Amino acid sequence: xxxxxxxxxxxxxxxxxxxxxxxxxxxxxxxxxxxxxxxxxxxxxxxxxxxxxxxxxxxxxxxxxxxxxxxxxxxxxxxxxxxxxxxxxxxxxxxxxxxxxxxxxxxxxxxxxxxxxxxxxxxxxxxxxxxxxxxxxxxxxxxxxxxxxxxxxxxxxxxxxxxxxxxxxxxxxxxxxxxxxxxxxxxxxxxxxxxxxxxxxxxxxxxxxxxxxxxxxxxxxxxxxxxxxxxxxxxxxxxxxxxxxxxxxxxxxxxxxx
Amino acid sequence: xxxxxxxxxxxxxxxxxxxxxxxxxxxxxxxxxxxxxxxxxxxxxxxxxxxxxxxxxxxxxxxxxxxxxxxxxxxxxxxxxxxxxxxxxxxxxxxxxxxxxxxxxxxxxxxxxxxxxxxxxxxxxxxxxxxxxxxxxxxxxxxxxxxxxxxxxxxxxxxxxxxxxxxxxxxxxxxxxxxxxxxxxxxxxxxxxxxxxxxxxxxxxxxxxxxxxxxxxxxxxxxxxxxxxxxxxxx
Numbered sequence: 228x229x230x231x232x233x234x235x236x237x238x239x240x241x242x243x244x245x246x247x248x249x250x251x252x253x254x255x256x257x258x259x260x261x262x263x264x265x266x267x268x269x270x271x272x273x274x275x276x277x278x279x280x281x282x283x284x285x286x287x288x289x290x291x292x293x294x295x296x297x298x299x300x301x302x303x304x305x306x307x308x309x310x311x312x313x314x315x316x317x318x319x320x321x322x323x324x325x326x327x328x329x330x331x332x333x334x335x336x337x338x339x340x341x342x343x344x345x346x347x348x349x350x351x352x353x354x355x356x357x358x359x360x361x362x363x364x365x366x367x368x369x370x371x372x373x374x375x376x377x378x379x380x381x382x383x384x385x386x387x388x389x390x391x392x393x394x395x396x397x398x399x400x401x402x403x404x405x406x407x408x409x410x411x412x413x414x415x416x417x418x419x420x421x422x423x424x425x426x427x428x429x430x431x432x433x434x435x436x437x438x439x440x441x442x443x444x445x446x447x448x449x450x451x452x453x454x455x456x457x458x459x460x461x462x463x464x465x466x467x468x469x470x471x472x473x474x475x476x477x478x479x480x481x482x483x484x485x
Numbered sequence: 486x487x488x489x490x491x492x493x494x495x496x497x498x499x500x501x502x503x504x505x506x507x508x509x510x511x512x513x514x515x516x517x518x519x520x521x522x523x524x525x526x527x528x529x530x531x532x533x534x535x536x537x538x539x540x541x542x543x544x545x546x547x548x549x550x551x552x553x554x555x556x557x558x559x560x561x562x563x564x565x566x567x568x569x570x571x572x573x574x575x576x577x578x579x580x581x582x583x584x585x586x587x588x589x590x591x592x593x594x595x596x597x598x599x600x601x602x603x604x605x606x607x608x609x610x611x612x613x614x615x616x617x618x619x620x621x622x623x624x625x626x627x628x629x630x631x632x633x634x635x636x637x638x639x640x641x642x643x644x645x646x647x648x649x650x651x652x653x654x655x656x657x658x659x660x661x662x663x664x665x666x667x668x669x670x671x672x673x674x675x676x677x678x679x680x681x682x683x684x685x686x687x688x689x690x691x692x693x694x695x696x697x698x699x700x701x702x703x704x705x706x707x708x709x710x711x712x713x714x715x716x717x718x719x720x
Contacts, residue, residue: 264636271629271650278653282660289664298549299656306649313643317636362642 231454236287238461239280245465246277249472256472260479265435268314269475272307273468279303297352305359312363315439318478319366321373328372331386332365338393339447345400360443367443370436377428377437385421392417396451415456418448422463429470438474442467487598493526493591513576514583520562521587528558528588529595548663552655559584559623560648567630574634578627585623589616610673618658618676622651624683654679 253270260266282300340357344350371377377385392414399410425441428434445464452460500515507515531554536546566572566580593616602608629647633639661672 264632264638267632267636268638271646275646275650275653278650278657282653282657285657285660285668289660289668299552299653299660302553302649302656303653306646306653309642309646309649313633313638313640313646316640316642317638359642359645 231458234458235461236284238458238465239284242461242465242468243277243280243284245468246273246280249273249468250277252472253475256476256479260482263479263482265314265318265478266475268310269471272311272314273471275303275306275310276468279307297349301352301356305356308359308363311439311442312359312366315370315435316362316366318435319370319373321369323369325369325372328368329365332361332368335389335393336361336364338397339450342396342400343450363439363443367436367440371440374434374436376432376434376440388417388421414451418444418451419456419459419463422448422460426463426466426470429467429474433470433474433477435471435474435478438467438470441470487595489526489529489595492594492598493522496591496594497522510576510579513579517562517580517583518587518590521559521584521589522591524558524562524584525555525588525591528555531558544663548656548659552652552659555588555619556622556626556648556652556655559588559619560626560651563623563626563630564644574631577630578624581623581627582620585620586616589619592619614658614662614673614676617680618655621676621679621683622655624680625654626651628683 250270250273253266253273256266257270279300282298282303286298286300336357339360340353343353343357347353372382395410395414395417399407399414402410422441422444425437425444429438429441442464445460445467449457449460449464497519500519504512504515528551532546532551535541535550535554536543539546539550541550562584563577563581567577572580593611596611597608626647629650630644633643633647658672658675661675662669
């Protein structure tokens with residue numbers, strides 16, 4: 228087992244501990260206000276993510292150095308995304324369906340699915356487990372707009388950055404090693420730059436949709452990285468789980484005040 | 486080789502006859518139990534077909550394919566009840582547990598007929614691990630469905646999310662028991678622990694419900710039920 232592999236396992240174990248703690252804290256929030264649905268869905272989503280991590284750790288321990296095929300951890304991740312999306316979608320008061328938002332979410336995830344297939348060569352599972360992300364991203368985009376999470380000029384900036392990122396990633400698949408490295412550095416700067424900005428926004432605003440956006444962005448960064456960058460992305464992903472809890476707690480408190 | 490269809494007929498006939506002499510919840514449970522056994526047989530057919538198609542070995546099939554097939558097959562009758570009969574919350578749990586118990590019983594019967602029942606410890610482990618696991622996944626599924634209904638969030642994503650949770654739990658169990666040693670011991674204990682935990686939560690919920698009912702205002706005019714619903718999403 229390489230040192231990096233050991234580090235990624237350690238970080239996954241640490242993330243599982245964070246998930247377990249967050250789960251306990253969410254249960255406490257649920258106890259305080261049992262008639263509010265959002266904490267229950269976030270709790271179930273975190274539980275699914277915990278099961279996914281436990282499965283991954285168990286698989287790595289029982290069958291080291293073998294590629295994980297179509298397995299329960301991906302199903303658990305699918306559950307995590309779907310339950311979180313279902314909860315957030317119902318929390319939205321805004322019921323509009325803007326075609327540009329749907330097309331944007333669809334295009335981004337379709338490009339991601341294409342990249343996953345190129346990187347892993349696994350067609351069926353990448354397509355099946357990529358589809359829930361379209362719904363999740365669309366829900367986040369709707370939520371960010373309807374809650375006015377960012378200033379108006381920030382939305383086009385994010386869209387342009389995301390488009391540049393996808394162009395860089397797709398181009399990197401078809402270029403030689405030196406060019407790929409340069410393009411990867413560009414992607415890395417955008418991915419981690421936006422992620423740090425989202426993390427700061429999460430702690431500042433504690434908006435549930437910003438927290439979901441941070442969670443989604445860190446997950447996508449995890450899937451796009453390997454080796455040391457992957458370990459960094461796992462750290463950010465663990466923080467995003469904490470920000471989800473903080474956002475839910477804030478929503479529950481605001482309801483209590485009302 | 487065993488003749489699973491014959492085993493099913495042998496177990497099912499007395500249960501079918503008992504339907505004539507049973508009522509309400511008992512009848513519902515027996516029908517669910519029978520459905521669980523039929524679903525188990527159908528899952529075995531589909532699983533066998535997928536082994537041939539996918540090219541996985543028996544162990545890989547049990548780890549990667551069986552949880553998906555079995556949980557989907559158990560879920561379909563529950564969903565049918567939910568939509569067609571608009572079953573009450575209590576009945577959904579009873580139906581789910583019945584299907585889980587029927588599934589586990591038939592699977593255990595076939596397994597014991599294949600491998601023998603001489604070793605009591607092995608049979609006990611089989612009963613308290615796999616048997617309980619099928620019930621736990623169904624209770625988990627029923628709880629998620631109840632929650633979706635309570636908050637009027639019965640969407641496609643919610644239903645698939647609930648199903649995925651039970652699939653991943655089943656997959657985790659199958660993975661843990663696939664290798665001998667500590668992991669298999671954890672796997673064998675896991676369903677029983679979860680069953681105890683779910684049972685405790687259920688007991689606590691009942692206790693809370695009873696105490697809330699006792700504390701309720703005696704004057705029904707003064708109590709506004711709608712106040713409790715303000716956080717529940719409206720359709």
